[in-house]
Amino acid sequence: MNTLLFTNLQNSIIFSLLGVIIFWLCFVVLDKITPYDLWREVVEKNNLSLAIIVAAMCLGIALIIAAAIHG
DSSP states (O other): HHHHHHHHHHHHHHHHHHHHHHHHHHHHHHHSSSSSSHHHHIIIIIHHHHHHHHHHHHHHHHHHHHHHHHH
């Protein structure tokens, strides 16, 4: 029983870290292909429209990663 619990916990940690790393890489690629600095536009210039679009893209990437890991 303890071995099964440890294996499940280990798999959860590995998949969580893998999902976060893939998400981070996708966000970096997204930031590089846009013609402007996303962070400066959202934080310093308070571009709410861009913040909403970036948030929607982040949710989309996260859903794809979650479905790929789960399924």
